[in-house]
Amino acid sequence: MRAGKAAAALLVVVTLISAGRLEAATGRGGWGEPVSRVKNIIPLIFLGSPDVAPQAVPTAEPQGPSVDPAHLNQPAALERSLRTALRRPLDATRLTVVGGTARLGAYSVGSAETVHGHVVVLEGDVDVHGHVDGNIVALDGDIIVHPGASVTGDVLAIGGHVREAGGNISGSVQSLEAVPLPSTAAAISIPTVIARRAAGFLGVFLTLVTLGFGLVTFGRPNLEIVSDTVMQSFGRSFLVGLLGEVLILPTFGMLIVGLVLTVAGALLVPFGIVVYALLAIVAILGGVLAVAHAMGETITRRRMAQGFKASPNSYRYLLTGLVALSVAWLAWVVFGWVPVAGGLILSAAAILTWFIGTVGFGAALLSRGGIREHFAGRLIPAEMLTDEYLWATPQFGVPAVKRPPKEPGA
Amino acid sequence: MTLRGAFLLVTCVGFAGPVLHPADAQTMRAFSANRPVRGERLLIASLDFGSGRVVIQPGQPGELYRAALRYDAERAAPIQNFDPRTNSLHLGLESVGSGGVRVTSRTQLEQTARFEFSPDIPLSLTANLGAADATIDLGGTTLTELTINSGATRSSLAFSRPTRGECRHATFTVGASELDARQLANAGCGVIEVQGGVGRAALGFEGEWRRDVAVVVDMAMGGVTLRVPRGTGLQITAARFLSTLDAQGLTRNGNVWSTPGFATAKRKITVELQASMAGVNVEWLGSKE
Numbered sequence: 001m002r003a004g005k006a007a008a009a010l011l012v013v014v015t016l017i018s019a020g021r022l023e024a025a026t027g028r029g030g031w032g033e034p035v036s037r038v039k040n041i042i043p044l045i046f047l048g049s050p051d052v053a054p055q056a057v058p059t060a061e062p063q064g065p066s067v068d069p070a071h072l073n074q075p076a077a078l079e080r081s082l083r084t085a086l087r088r089p090l091d092a093t094r095l096t097v098v099g100g101t102a103r104l105g106a107y108s109v110g111s112a113e114t115v116h117g118h119v120v121v122l123e124g125d126v127d128v129h130g131h132v133d134g135n136i137v138a139l140d141g142d143i144i145v146h147p148g149a150s151v152t153g154d155v156l157a158i159g160g161h162v163r164e165a166g167g168n169i170s171g172s173v174q175s176l177e178a179v180p181l182p183s184t185a186a187a188i189s190i191p192t193v194i195a196r197r198a199a200g201f202l203g204v205f206l207t208l209v210t211l212g213f214g215l216v217t218f219g220r221p222n223l224e225i226v227s228d229t230v231m232q233s234f235g236r237s238f239l240v241g242l243l244g245e246v247l248i249l250p251t252f253g254m255l256i257v258g259l260v261l262t263v264a265g266a267l268l269v270p271f272g273i274v275v276y277a278l279l280a281i282v283a284i285l286g287g288v289l290a291v292a293h294a295m296g297e298t299i300t301r302r303r304m305a306q307g308f309k310a311s312p313n314s315y316r317y318l319l320t321g322l323v324a325l326s327v328a329w330l331a332w333v334v335f336g337w338v339p340v341a342g343g344l345i346l347s348a349a350a351i352l353t354w355f356i357g358t359v360g361f362g363a364a365l366l367s368r369g370g371i372r373e374h375f376a377g378r379l380i381p382a383e384m385l386t387d388e389y390l391w392a393t394p395q396f397g398v399p400a401v402k403r404p405p406k407e408p409g410a
Numbered sequence: 411m412t413l414r415g416a417f418l419l420v421t422c423v424g425f426a427g428p429v430l431h432p433a434d435a436q437t438m439r440a441f442s443a444n445r446p447v448r449g450e451r452l453l454i455a456s457l458d459f460g461s462g463r464v465v466i467q468p469g470q471p472g473e474l475y476r477a478a479l480r481y482d483a484e485r486a487a488p489i490q491n492f493d494p495r496t497n498s499l500h501l502g503l504e505s506v507g508s509g510g511v512r513v514t515s516r517t518q519l520e521q522t523a524r525f526e527f528s529p530d531i532p533l534s535l536t537a538n539l540g541a542a543d544a545t546i547d548l549g550g551t552t553l554t555e556l557t558i559n560s561g562a563t564r565s566s567l568a569f570s571r572p573t574r575g576e577c578r579h580a581t582f583t584v585g586a587s588e589l590d591a592r593q594l595a596n597a598g599c600g601v602i603e604v605q606g607g608v609g610r611a612a613l614g615f616e617g618e619w620r621r622d623v624a625v626v627v628d629m630a631m632g633g634v635t636l637r638v639p640r641g642t643g644l645q646i647t648a649a650r651f652l653s654t655l656d657a658q659g660l661t662r663n664g665n666v667w668s669t670p671g672f673a674t675a676k677r678k679i680t681v682e683l684q685a686s687m688a689g690v691n692v693e694w695l696g697s698k699e
Contacts, residue, residue, distance in 0.1 A: 073491035073500070075441070076483070170448060172492055177440035179483065270631070270687070 052090055052105035052123045060085070060094035068098040069118040069135045072156045075176045079158045082122065082139045090123060100134055106141075111148060118153070125160070128167060135171070140178065145169055190337050197333040205326055212289045212318040220314055222370025226290035227297065227317075229363040233375040238355075241287070241362025252276055283369065287360020288325075289318065290370075296321030328352050438521075441488040443501065444476040450497050452532045452554075458502035460486070460540035462521030468550045469526025476526040477501050486521070501525065502538075527551060532575050539563055548573065549596055556580040556599070560587040560609075569596035572618045576600075584609035584632070593617040595639075600624065606632040606688070615639060615679060616695060622678040629688040636681065640696040643675025644668070648683040648690070655683075656691045 060066060065085035067078060087093045095102045100118025107121045113130035118137070125141040128149040135153035136143055142160040145151060145167030154171035155162050159178035162169075215223050230237055259265035259272050296317035304310060328349035336342040366375045453474060457466070462481075469476050479488055479502075486503040493499075502523070523542075527533050534555040537544070541562045548556070549571035555578055558565065562585060570593065577599035582589055584604070589611040594602065596617030604611050606629040614637035615623065627634050638644050646667040648655055660667040672678065683690060 071491070073489060074487065075490070076487035076506075169446070172443055172445040172490060174443045174490055175441070176488065179437060179439065 054103065054105035054107060054124065055091065057093055057095045057102035057104050057120075057122065060096045064094050064096065066096040066098065067120065067137075069120055069137050069156075070099055072135060072137065072154045072172070072174060075156055075158060075174055078137065078156070079139065079176065082120070082137075082158070086122060086139075093122065095120070095122075109149070193337055194333060197336060201326070201329055201333050205322065208289065208292075208322055209319065211285065212292065212322065213315060215286065215289055216314045216318060219370070222367075223286070223290055223293055223314065225370040225373055226286065226360070226363050226367050227293040228373075229367045229375045230291050230294040230359060231298070233363070233366060234359065236375060237359045237362035237366055239362065240365050241358035241360070244283075244361055244365050245358060248280060283364040284357055284361045286369070287362070287364040288357050289322075289360070290363055291356045291360040292321030292325055293317045294321065295324050299324060325353075325356060437483040438480055439483045441479045441481065442477065443488075443490040445474045445492060447472055447474045447528055447531060448494075450474060450494075450531055452497050452534070453527065454496065454498040454534045455527065455536070456498070456500050457525055457535070457537040457539075458489070458500070458504060459521075459523050459538070459542050460503060460505060462523065462542050464523040464525070464537075464539060464542045464544045466525045466527075466535075466537065466544065466546040466548065468529040468548065471528060471530050473526070474528050474531060475499060475501065477523065479503065479521070479523045481521045481523075529574070539565060549593070550574070553577045553597060553599075556597070557583075558589070559583045560589065561585040563587040565589045567591040569593040569617060572596045572620070573598055579603070581605070582611060584611055590614075592637075594623070595619045601626065603627075604629070604634065606630065606634070608632055611635070612637065614695070615642065619677050622680070625679060625681045627681060627690070628684045629690075630685075631687045632685075633689045633691070634683075634685070635691045635693060636679075637693045637695050638679060639677075640694045641675075641677070642669075643672040643678040644681070644692065645672050645678070646681040646683055646690075646692075648681075648685070650683070650685050650688075650690075654689045655685075656689070658692060659694060660692065 065081065067081050067085075069078070072078065082095075085093060085095045090104055093104065097118060097120045100120060102120045102122065103124070104122050105124040106127070107119070107124055108127040109115055109119075109130040109132055111129040115130070115132045116134065118134040119126065119132060120137045120139075121141060122139045123141065124138070126136055126138050126143045128136070128143070128145045128151060130149060132149075132151045132153070136151060136155045138157045138160055140159040141157070142163060143155050143157045144163045144165055145155070147166030149167035151167070151169045151171070154174070155169055156174040156176070158176045161175050162173045164173070255272055255276060256269060259269050293314060294317075296319065297312075299320050300310060300312055300317060304312065310316060328345070332342070332345045332349050335345055338345075363375075364370070367373070455475065457464075459479075474492075477490070481488065481503050485505060487506045489500060489502060489504050491500040502525075503521070521542075527535070529550050530552060532552045532554045533548075535548070535553070536557040537546070537559070539558065539560045542560075543563055544558075544560065544565040544567075546558070546565065546567045547570050548567075549569040551573055552575040553573045554575055558567065558581070560583065564587060565584075567582075567589065568591075573596060577597050579601045580594075580597060580599040581603045582591065582605070585607045587609045589604075589609065591612065592614040593616045594613060595615050598620040600621055601624045602613065603626045604613065606627075608631040610633040611627075611629070612635040613625065616637070616639060619642075625636070636644075644660065644667075646655070646657060646660065648665055648667065655667070657667045660669055669675070
């Protein structure tokens with residue numbers, strides 16, 4: 001039974017993957033019309049490009065597909081309309097062409113022939129030997145204007161080319177390349193995607209580690225105070241960070257307006273912009289590093305309590321915390337390509353990062369960039385400052401070692 | 411399902427996935443458009459190209475215009491609209507859908523465009539280049555008017571040969587971009603206007619001199635360099651706010667800086683300068699006599 005469930009789950013996953021493959025093959029995003037896409041692609045896979053029997057396309061019902069080829073100024077939009085109108089089997093296609101006719105399959109205008117009105121040809125080439133008094137549109141086919149032929153309008157080949165083989169085209173000539181189907185060479189393999197993401201992830205991680213180590217080296221007291229603020233006032237930090245994110249732009253606006261309104265301050269506007277941006281970046285980045293420090297400290301102390309031997313220092317805390325924070329992004333690096341699940345992992349990682357950034361930003365604001373210890377739990381309340389500890393029996397440290405051993409009979 | 415089963419399932423997917431599922435490839439498409447000359451006496455062209463690399467140059471005499479684009483179909487769609495009644499052309503890319511953030515290499519995403527215009531037909535050209543890197547050479551065209559709007563880009567504009575016809579006005583709007591305009595004398599434009607945000611603009615007046623030029627520069631937090639052939643009379647009327655003006659070889663009279671003998675110079679450039687927090691620099695081209 002377990003094996004059956006596993007097989008069923010595997011089938012679901014493979015189906016999802018295949019759906020993703022089809023999505024990539026069509027080159028469009030979204031999950032719309034998956035069934036029709038499968039219908040469109042399967043004949044191409046097994047039969048190659050089908051030869052379409054030349055035929056006229058019946059006019060669609062009043063609410064049915066309709067195109068107006070009088071203006072070919074938006075070829076991509078026209079292509080969408082035509083592809084939407086196509087049905088499988090092809091002879092089920094219905095299309096209304098305003099001021100013209102629609103054809104399926106190869107279409108030729110004889111040298112003695114004159115066609116009045118626009119011509120839309122689906123799934124076939126257009127050979128013009130005679131005269132066309134209107135515009136010509138070909139979907140997935142070439143338009144060839146042979147010697148002696150003339151077109152008194154515009155021509156547009158979607159998924160094909162226009163060949164001016166000696167004929168005369170009065171209007172504009174446009175070609176829109178077909179959407180390229182993914183080939184083995186063009187498609188990016190999953191290992192490549194993972195490798196690229198891993199490289200990016202590693203780069204960001206190393207940057208954060210470098211910045212963090214620099215912060216520990218040059219500003220450890222501040223980092224520790226922000227870190228302690230995170231640990232002691234976590235919820236408060238989050239709320240303050242949230243408020244800070246909301247107010248960051250209005251505050252910036254007020255600052256600039258205030259500077260501009262004062263004559264002397266107007267000179268400081270460029271300086272103010274740079275300083276404000278730098279302060280915001282430092283607060284957010286420093287806050288994230290402080291959260292990493294706090295996480296690392298907690299993890300390290302728990303492990304040490306379980307007997308793990310390590311030297312507790314800020315470098316270790318920071319590295320451990322950053323590794324812990326990176327787990328979500330690491331999951332995205334490895335499994336980000338999986339349809340649906342990849343998106344969910346990415347969303348989770350992004351939300352987690354935002355949450356951590358908000359907490360860190362709030363802690364940085366609360367502690368004024370690691371200057372104010374009020375929320376860091378470092379200040380001992382006055383009522384705790386008694387001299388009772390002087391009378392306590394030393395349990396460890398130098399005084400405990402120096403304490404004379406108890407008499408066996410005492 | 412047990413933990414072991416889940417582990418096996420994930421492992422299967424991990425190994426099967428790369429084989430079954432190629433990642434989404436980028437959807438780059440090519441678009442081309444051209445139109446023969448059919449007795450038009452003027453072409454009013456408006457180009458839109460938001461990002462990538464763009465080249466604008468003269469084309470074949472028999473073709474009114476020609477465009478070849480390669481674009482990201484998920485972000486943009488081509489547009490080509492010529493109105494024969496007004497001889498106006500709208501050509502380029504328009505954005506579609508949501509831009510979003512795409513994490514991939516820049517080379518993959520790079521859109522390219524090449525626009526060519528008939529050298530025989532008088533051309534009034536407006537190019538909205540957004541964040542595209544532009545290389546423009548309009549030497550040899552029959553230019554009547556030129557407007558280049560660039561946002562955050564690096565544009566190189568040159569007139570390698572003298573233009574035909576009479577260019578009335580050229581306007582360059584640079585947002586946070588760099589514009590390097592060379593051989594402007596070949597353009598023969600009577601008025602050249604530069605409106606800048608925080609960008610830099612260099613205007614070089616080399617080339618075949620046909621008429622005196624009036625230059626209007628309005629810059630904020632940017633830099634303007636005027637490269638003037640030696641022997642040309644130059645007069646700068648400057649309204650500055652926290653701006654520097656490095657005008658070697660010019661004598662000052664109030665807000666006006668002039669070359670000696672400006673009134674009698676054969677070739678004259680008059681510059682009206684409004685600059686706030688901008689640097690204005692004058693460079694003299696050619697050796698001293």
